[in-house]
Every structure is written in structure tokens, then in C-alpha cells.
Amino acid sequence: MSFFIIGLIVLMVFLFVMEPFISGRKFPNRFISKKQLREKDLQTKREHNMQSIADLDLDNAIEKIPKEDYFTLRKAYVTRIENITRELEGLSKGGRSVDVKKQIENEVLVRRKSQKTAAPKSNGRVCSSCSGVNSPESNFCSTCGAKLTIQKPV
Numbered sequence: 001m002s003f004f005i006i007g008l009i010v011l012m013v014f015l016f017v018m019e020p021f022i023s024g025r026k027f028p029n030r031f032i033s034k035k036q037l038r039e040k041d042l043q044t045k046r047e048h049n050m051q052s053i054a055d056l057d058l059d060n061a062i063e064k065i066p067k068e069d070y071f072t073l074r075k076a077y078v079t080r081i082e083n084i085t086r087e088l089e090g091l092s093k094g095g096r097s098v099d100v101k102k103q104i105e106n107e108v109l110v111r112r113k114s115q116k117t118a119a120p121k122s123n124g125r126v127c128s129s130c131s132g133v134n135s136p137e138s139n140f141c142s143t144c145g146a147k148l149t150i151q152k153p154v
């Protein structure tokens with residue numbers, strides 16, 4: 001009887017140890033899921049950095065942070081997202097290279113549009129090329145550097 005129990009335990013331990021190899025052969029998904037986990041992690045980081053840029057743009061629009069800090073930080077965030085995007089592209093089989101910088105700006109813009117309620121409703125200047133919000137006195141867009149010609153209320 002005790003031999004039977006010992007035999008059962010040995011079998012269970014054996015199956016436990018061999019499980020990754022057995023299921024790995026049966027379901028190759030096991031290896032993909034590790035990739036997917038990394039992908040999810042990268043996506044979360046990307047999202048986080050993207051939101052940071054949107055927040056940063058907002059801080060800059062209301063002149064909450066010094067200009068040079070804004071540019072340094074923004075550049076750092078953009079670089080970080082670029083790297084994350086590249087790794088994500090490498091993970092997805094496609095590998096087609098998109099204009100990462102343009103993609104980032106578009107996504108930031110989407111976030112900023114949803115943030116508009118928090119932006120000052122004063123007579124700020126809206127950039128015609130990137131719709132960034134600038135102070136009424138500014139002649140150039142603080143986000144993209146374009147010349148601000150038309151004055152529109154926010």
C-alpha cells in the first residue's frame with residue numbers, strides 16, 4: 001500500500017517537473033504567453049509615458065513648469081516611447097516601421113483633447129498645426145514650434 005502512495009507521489013513530482021516540457025510541446029501558446037506578458041507590460045508603460053506627455057503639455061500650456069524643463073522632459077518621454085514602440089514592433093511579427101514620432105504626437109493629441117476641460121478657458125492661442133494650447137502672448141507654439149498667426153479662443 002505504502003509503495004503505491006510513494007509511487008503516486010513520485011509520479012506526481014515527475015509530472016510537475018516535466019509539465020512545462022509536456023504542455024510546451026502540446027501547446028506552443030505557453031511560449032507566446034510570455035511574449036504577450038511582455039507586450040502587455042510594454043503597452044502599460046507606453047500608456048503611462050503617453051499620459052505623462054499629455055500632462056506635461058498641459059503644465060506647459062498654463063506655464064506651470066519652466067520651458068527648458070518642459071523640453072528636456074518631453075524629449076525624454078518621447079525617446080522612451082520610441083524605444084517601447086520599437087520593442088513592441090519587434091514582438092509583433094509584422095515589423096513594419098511606422099512614423100513613431102508622428103504616432104506619438106497623434107496619441108498625445110487624443111489625450112489632450114480629453115483633458116481640455118482642465119485647460120484654462122482664457123483667451124489662449126490654439127496652434128493651427130497641432131492644436132496645442134499656448135498663452136495669449138506667445139507668438140510660437142510651445143508644443144511644435146509653429147508660428148501662431150490666428151488667435152482663437154480655447
Ligand SMILES: [Zn+2]
Nearest residue numbers: 127130141144
Ligand atoms: Zn503647434
